[in-house]
Amino acid sequence: MRRLLPLLFGVVVLALWEAAVRLNNVPEYIVPGPIAILRALGKDGADLLAGLVVTLEVTVAALLLAVLTGGGFAFLLAQSRLAEQTLFPYAVFLQVTPIVTIAPFVIIWVPNVFVVLLILAWMAAVFPILSNTLLGLKSADANLRDLFRLYGASRWQTARRLLLPSALPYFLGGFRISGGLALIGTVVAEMVAGTSGTRSGLASRLLEASYRLELARAMACFVLLSAAGFAIYWLLDILSRRLLRHWHESAKDT
Amino acid sequence: MNEAVTLRGVTKTFQTGTSALSPVDLAIAAGSFVSLVGPSGCGKSTLLRMIAGLLDPSGGEIARAWTAGPQGIGFVFQDATLMPWANVAKNVSLPLEIAGLPHDGVAEAIARVGLEGFAQSYPRELSGGMRMRASIARAIVAKPSVLLMDEPFAALDEFTRFRLNDDLLALWQANRWTVIFVTHSIREAVFLSERVIVMSPRPGRVVADMPILFSQPRAAALRNDHAFTDVCARVGAALGEAQAA
Ligand SMILES: Nc1ncnc2c1ncn2[C@@H]1O[C@H](COP(=O)(O)OP(=O)(O)O)[C@@H](O)[C@H]1O
Ligand SMILES: [Mg+2]
Numbered sequence: 001m002r003r004l005l006p007l008l009f010g011v012v013v014l015a016l017w018e019a020a021v022r023l024n025n026v027p028e029y030i031v032p033g034p035i036a037i038l039r040a041l042g043k044d045g046a047d048l049l050a051g052l053v054v055t056l057e058v059t060v061a062a063l064l065l066a067v068l069t070g071g072g073f074a075f076l077l078a079q080s081r082l083a084e085q086t087l088f089p090y091a092v093f094l095q096v097t098p099i100v101t102i103a104p105f106v107i108i109w110v111p112n113v114f115v116v117l118l119i120l121a122w123m124a125a126v127f128p129i130l131s132n133t134l135l136g137l138k139s140a141d142a143n144l145r146d147l148f149r150l151y152g153a154s155r156w157q158t159a160r161r162l163l164l165p166s167a168l169p170y171f172l173g174g175f176r177i178s179g180g181l182a183l184i185g186t187v188v189a190e191m192v193a194g195t196s197g198t199r200s201g202l203a204s205r206l207l208e209a210s211y212r213l214e215l216a217r218a219m220a221c222f223v224l225l226s227a228a229g230f231a232i233y234w235l236l237d238i239l240s241r242r243l244l245r246h247w248h249e250s251a252k253d254t
Numbered sequence: 255m256n257e258a259v260t261l262r263g264v265t266k267t268f269q270t271g272t273s274a275l276s277p278v279d280l281a282i283a284a285g286s287f288v289s290l291v292g293p294s295g296c297g298k299s300t301l302l303r304m305i306a307g308l309l310d311p312s313g314g315e316i317a318r319a320w321t322a323g324p325q326g327i328g329f330v331f332q333d334a335t336l337m338p339w340a341n342v343a344k345n346v347s348l349p350l351e352i353a354g355l356p357h358d359g360v361a362e363a364i365a366r367v368g369l370e371g372f373a374q375s376y377p378r379e380l381s382g383g384m385r386m387r388a389s390i391a392r393a394i395v396a397k398p399s400v401l402l403m404d405e406p407f408a409a410l411d412e413f414t415r416f417r418l419n420d421d422l423l424a425l426w427q428a429n430r431w432t433v434i435f436v437t438h439s440i441r442e443a444v445f446l447s448e449r450v451i452v453m454s455p456r457p458g459r460v461v462a463d464m465p466i467l468f469s470q471p472r473a474a475a476l477r478n479d480h481a482f483t484d485v486c487a488r489v490g491a492a493l494g495e496a497q498a499a
Contacts, residue, residue: 143335146308151352152323161348165339246376247338 032216037223040216048202048217052224055186055201058114059232062121063182069122070129070178071171078137078163088134095127099185103192117189117201124185128174136170137163169248172240179232187225256319258284258400258432259305263314265457266300274300276459277314280451284319284399285430289443291489292453293497298436301458302404305434320399324349328393328431330403334385336377336392343373346391355396363395364388366425383414387421394425400432408438419446420474427471440489445477450489454496461499462492 014034020026021033028036041048073091077084099120110116140162148158190203200208206221244251263277274297282288290298303309304316306329320326328349336345347360364373367387377385386406393401407415423446426433437443443450444466452462466485468476476482 141335143331143333144337146303147329147335147348148352150306150308150327150329151349153352157352161351162337165337168339246341247378 029213029215032219036216037219040214040220041223044217044220048205048220048224051200051202051205051221052228054199055183055190055203055225056228058117058121058186058189058201059182059228062118062125062185063179065118065122066125066129066178066182067175070126070174071133074130074133074137074167075159077134084134091127091130094123095131097123099123099188100192103189107193113193113199116193117186120189120192121182121185124188125178125182128177128181129171130174132170132174132177133167136167139170140166169244169250172236172243176233176236176240179236180229183225183229183232256284257281257317258286258319259434260317261305261314262317264301264304264311264316265313266297266304266309267312273457276457278458278460280460282432282434284432286449287426287433287435287447288449288451289435289437289447290451290453291437291440291443291493292458293455293493294438296453296456297458298453299404301453302402302434302436306402323353324355324396324398325353326398326400328396328398328401330386330389330393330401330406332405332408334377334382334389336385336388338377341374341376342369342380342388342391345377345388346395348392349396353396359395359397363391366394367391368421381414383410383418386410386418390418390422390425394429394431397429398431400434403433403435405436405438407442415442416474416477422446423472440486440493441477444482444486444489445472452489452492452496454499461496462489464489464492 018033018035021031032040077087102123103116103120106116106119110119144162145158148162153161186201187203190201191207194204194207202221202225206218206225209215209218209221241251259280259282261278261280263279264275265273265277266275267273278301290301292298300309304311305318306327307316307318307322318326336342337348340348342364343360346363347357349355350357350360361373364370367390369384369387369391372380372384372388377388380388390406393403407418410418419442433446435443435446447466448470450462450464450466451460452464453459454461464485468482468485
């Protein structure tokens with residue numbers, strides 16, 4: 001029963017919305033009701049899904065790139081305190097710079113739109129993975145480190161059997177945050193880069209529809225993007241629980 | 255007599271300026287069970303880590319008769335210090351894995367500490383006592399010639415501690431490794447050891463070196479013996495004197 005409460009709440013809000021729109025005769029190009037949005041979803045479904053696929057391609061590619069570069073970079077920084085002190089501030093720079101302020105330069109320098117979007121989404125997504133993984137690599141148990149040393153473990157053995165598993169829960173925490181950020185980054189990048197045509201992503205289509213005052217279609221885009229964000233979070237959450245289920249407190253059986 | 259380890263004038267001053275040990279001279283016979291007792295913070299862990307080679311002494315020298323790696327030395331910490339992401343079998347086989355030794359003997363080591371049937375269990379599924387047993391199995395799996403133990407049972411309840419003491423003693427009887435055992439429990443030290451070394455408060459030094467002559471194998475009933483209580487009282491007195499001085 002309690003699990004149904006959020007659903008019930010949502011249905012009530014949508015019903016009130018629809019009622020308010022109908023009773024006040026608000027035109028669809030100002031505020032579309034939920035039913036109009038659903039209709040737009042049905043009518044333009046295939047078209048919008050094609051846009052969603054384009055957006056998700058960029059998102060997933062940026063996220064994978066963030067995992068590779070963020071994880072790899074964290075591993076390098078963990079090797080030396082000096083390297084960390086020298087380079088970490090630049091990682092912070094990536095994090096605190098709003099990507100819209102960098103987008104114009106990237107758009108000028110990079111001819112391929114996909115690559116532009118990829119770079120911008122990657123910039124949005126990489127920091128949580130980098131900083132969390134670095135923290136994880138550094139929090140390996142000190143006594144276990146001593147034990148590895150005592151038994152004459154090589155650098156590689158210590159990395160593979162001690163540092164990487166110790167860092168895994170931290171990495172996954174960053175991964176879940178970065179999943180959402182990669183989508184946000186892609187959406188912002190699409191809106192700034194202004195892609196168009198059949199290969200344009202869902203966020204560009206949202207923007208176009210809003211320019212044409214097709215608000216029902218624009219909101220349908222919005223609904224799909226939100227759903228995609230939820231799905232990404234949910235998938236990464238499942239992945240994280242599976243990987244940690246035997247040993248980490250965060251993944252205790254529920 | 256064959257020495258497992260000899261310390262000559264070993265001192266330790268940390269970079270923070272803390273002087274943890276005044277010169278320590280100590281020779282430990284191969285195959286003996288020796289306990290180190292002393293007040294908290296007197297440098298017992300520091301001494302043990304230097305014996306293991308995990309920490310360099312600031313002065314003096316340490317001569318070790320064992321080879322590097324898991325066939326030379328095993329170490330047990332106060333916490334079980336298991337890898338939480340690996341099951342008991344994987345934890346116990348870690349030293350063999352690192353040293354590239356064959357993995358036979360894992361099941362035997364697990365059986366010897368009484369953990370049959372738990373090879374596939376993860377640390378968080380085990381009680382504190384069982385985790386410590388797994389930790390001991392890991393330390394002995396490669397049959398090391400010396401076993402260093404740093405207050406291994408301090409975090410356990412007394413009942414569990416007594417059972418682990420009895421089992422450890424039986425293991426030592428059967429294998430005759432050199433055991434250097436740090437504890438702050440006088441009764442535990444006297445019950446287990448052939449020799450008890452008493453240290454002064456920081457900077458630690460050896461203030462008493464007492465042979466414990468009860469015959470081996472020792473039975474649990476020894477703990478209730480008057481002679482046992484007397485020896486404990488003498489060790490306690492030496493410890494008290496060191497603290498007062
Ligand atoms: N890495 C370190 N740096 C500075 N001081 C330390 C370090 N390790 C231990 N000490 C100090 O050395 C003293 C002895 O510590 P320790 O050997 O752990 O004592 P014990 O094991 O007998 O309780 C303590 O005062 C402790 O604070
Ligand atoms: Mg200690």
